[in-house]
Amino acid sequence: MLIIGAGLAGQRAALAAAEAGASVAIVSKVHPVRSHSVAAAGGINAALNPEDSWESHAFDTVKGSDYLGDQDAIEVMCREAPDQILYLEHLGVTFHRNGTGHLGTRAFGGASAARTYYVADITGHAILHVLYEQLMKRSEQIDRYEEWFTTDLLQDENGHCTGAVCRDLRDGALEVFNAKAVILASGGAGQVYEPTTNGLIVTGDGIAQAYRIGAKLMDMEMVQYHPTTLAGNGLLITEGARGEGAWLLNAEGERFMERYAPNKFELASRDVVSRAEQTEINEGRGFGDGTVALDITKVPRRRTLEALREIVNIGRDFAGVDITREPIHIRPGMHYIMGGVKTDSDGETNVPGLYAAGEVACVSVHGGNRLGANSLLDTLVFGRRSGVHAANRATQMAMPSTPASRIADTERKIDAIMGREQNGRRIGAIKHELGRTMNEYVAVFRNEEGLTTALEKVRRLKEEATVAGIDDRGSVFNQDVIAAIELGYMLDVAETIVVGALERKECRGAQWRIDYPGRNDEEWLKHIDISLNGGDTPQVSYSPVTITRWQPEERTY
Ligand SMILES: Cc1cc2nc3c(=O)[nH]c(=O)nc-3n(C[C@H](O)[C@H](O)[C@H](O)COP(=O)(O)OP(=O)(O)OC[C@H]3O[C@@H](n4cnc5c(N)ncnc54)[C@H](O)[C@@H]3O)c2cc1C
Numbered sequence: 001m002l003i004i005g006a007g008l009a010g011q012r013a014a015l016a017a018a019e020a021g022a023s024v025a026i027v028s029k030v031h032p033v034r035s036h037s038v039a040a041a042g043g044i045n046a047a048l049n050p051e052d053s054w055e056s057h058a059f060d061t062v063k064g065s066d067y068l069g070d071q072d073a074i075e076v077m078c079r080e081a082p083d084q085i086l087y088l089e090h091l092g093v094t095f096h097r098n099g100t101g102h103l104g105t106r107a108f109g110g111a112s113a114a115r116t117y118y119v120a121d122i123t124g125h126a127i128l129h130v131l132y133e134q135l136m137k138r139s140e141q142i143d144r145y146e147e148w149f150t151t152d153l154l155q156d157e158n159g160h161c162t163g164a165v166c167r168d169l170r171d172g173a174l175e176v177f178n179a180k181a182v183i184l185a186s187g188g189a190g191q192v193y194e195p196t197t198n199g200l201i202v203t204g205d206g207i208a209q210a211y212r213i214g215a216k217l218m219d220m221e222m223v224q225y226h227p228t229t230l231a232g233n234g235l236l237i238t239e240g241a242r243g244e245g246a247w248l249l250n251a252e253g254e255r256f257m258e259r260y261a262p263n264k265f266e267l268a269s270r271d272v273v274s275r276a277e278q279t280e281i282n283e284g285r286g287f288g289d290g291t292v293a294l295d296i297t298k299v300p301r302r303r304t305l306e307a308l309r310e311i312v313n314i315g316r317d318f319a320g321v322d323i324t325r326e327p328i329h330i331r332p333g334m335h336y337i338m339g340g341v342k343t344d345s346d347g348e349t350n351v352p353g354l355y356a357a358g359e360v361a362c363v364s365v366h367g368g369n370r371l372g373a374n375s376l377l378d379t380l381v382f383g384r385r386s387g388v389h390a391a392n393r394a395t396q397m398a399m400p401s402t403p404a405s406r407i408a409d410t411e412r413k414i415d416a417i418m419g420r421e422q423n424g425r426r427i428g429a430i431k432h433e434l435g436r437t438m439n440e441y442v443a444v445f446r447n448e449e450g451l452t453t454a455l456e457k458v459r460r461l462k463e464e465a466t467v468a469g470i471d472d473r474g475s476v477f478n479q480d481v482i483a484a485i486e487l488g489y490m491l492d493v494a495e496t497i498v499v500g501a502l503e504r505k506e507c508r509g510a511q512w513r514i515d516y517p518g519r520n521d522e523e524w525l526k527h528i529d530i531s532l533n534g535g536d537t538p539q540v541s542y543s544p545v546t547i548t549r550w551q552p553e554e555r556t557y
Pocket residue numbers: 004005006007008009010027028029030032035036037038039040041042043044123124148149150151185186187188197198199201202205206236335336357358359360372373374375376377379
């Protein structure tokens with residue numbers, strides 16, 4: 001099996017597949033422990049306490065999703081959550097222990113119980129390193145291709161996914177990887193926006209690669225703005241801060257969340273808090289730099305230094321603020337994509353042989369709005385399930401083979417990039433315009449006019465990207481050529497986000513259309529699927545939302 005991506009989803013899938021007897025190759029464009037999962041801070045949800053229940057976790061997730069999440073998949077995730085925490089704990093993840101020595105939790109947004117397990121504010125880092133030890137331990141079954149870049153997925157004449165073409169970043173060599181099953185675990189697409197909380201490597205590669213070979217994407221319009229990011233650079237101040245008791249204040253010193261979420265205040269779900277902040281800013285109650293304040297001084301200093309030490313560093317290094325002594329200015333910023341490659345609860349896509357898990361996928365457990373700390377859970381639960389399912393598939397079939405000549409197509413593409421004249425726009429300039437455009441028109445509040453402008457711009461940028469020149473024409477760690485390929489992926493992803501946002505004419509979760517007020521269950525309680533459908537422009541279709549036991553209700557916090 002081939003697994004593309006070695007963040008939490010990819011590593012969990014690789015371990016599960018190896019345990020199920022498969023021989024695995026795992027590819028990552030960066031060293032695995034630099035995968036973006038390493039940035040995850042606040043924690044991971046599970047109803048593990050005896051007083052809590054998976055049903056309560058599932059209901060909170062359904063409500064958080066604004067009823068767009070598929071309830072069968074949400075049930076699977078919440079039922080399997082406790083086992084994943086115990087699995088990690090037994091492998092050696094040093095989860096926080098409370099005063100009685102039990103696993104301790106913190107509160108997170110949209111949750112009716114404190115069910116977020118954590119390692120200070122470096123939870124992703126802690127888990128990723130422990131899983132990586134396990135990958136190394138299983139090196140007889142799991143081959144690691146570190147700093148290899150997947151350029152294209154491969155298909156046979158029947159449309160089955162049979163592997164991928166990958167480039168060794170160290171010397172530029174291309175190889176065909178034949179595989180009985182391919183699991184995409186290549187993460188989200190944060191760099192489509194600027195600023196974003198996501199690192200430079202999060203460029204939507206897997207979403208675009210799957211889309212280009214006919215996979216359906218689902219709910220792409222659902223892009224999460226996190227309520228607490230630093231102005232300017234977009235760095236994240238974890239929701240863990242509010243979970244520990246921090247307040248949000250406007251420039252008048254008012255704890256404004258009381259007006260928007262009288263029961264939950266700062267711990268309403270993220271879409272609700274981000275909209276509240278943006279409303280305060282738009283109506284003139286924010287600060288001059290387009291922000292409101294997060295007051296972490298409400299958390300005892302000792303606790304902040306123990307449980308939130310990374311954001312103490314971020315505040316000091318990037319904003320010049322000692323968050324233990326004064327409020328810090330924040331605003332909503334792009335953070336996560338709920339949409340992605342459409343899969344079932346075993347990670348299967350509509351392309352036979354192709355699976356997806358983690359942020360690249362849309363199962364859909366997050367629907368219109370992901371609850372904080374449910375994403376790490378999603379990577380582990382559906383990473384594991386994809387690994388097992390794909391391994392079982394692999395035992396029942398012969399190894400497909402793709403002619404090595406398939407490399408020639410990729411070679412031609414790369415040669416064409418290398419050979420471009422230097423008279424087009426620079427890749428960085430196109431990316432910058434893309435990010436700013438998305439952040440202006442496809443953000444917390446949206447309307448037809450802005451979205452139409454965004455679509456026109458994205459389509460113009462797509463044309464400009466085909467002739468954008470590069471400087472480095474060498475083969476060793478040529479990041480210029482990679483940036484050119486990634487830009488193509490980002491533009492494809494951006495186009496599908498805007499098309500989805502234009503299509504959905506209602507307010508639900510992160511999709512807040514000011515020109516279509518209110519949630520409209522009658523017409524829009526459905527998923528928007530987007531595929532190329534054999535053509536070269538996005539085609540829209542719909543699929544039903546699975547409802548098992550929770551009928552849509554008005555959503556208040
Ligand atoms: C700052 C921050 C804090 C967060 N905190 C939390 C939190 O506390 N709790 C929570 O639940 N969620 C959190 N999230 C969200 C969560 O971290 C991510 O959704 C999740 O880690 C994604 O994991 P993944 O395995 O799907 O992808 P990633 O960890 O992004 O891994 C993607 C992998 O794919 C590889 N890859 C990508 N493209 C290619 C290519 N073309 N070729 C080869 N390899 C490729 C990369 O090298 C990498 O190995 C946070 C996100 C951010 C940005």
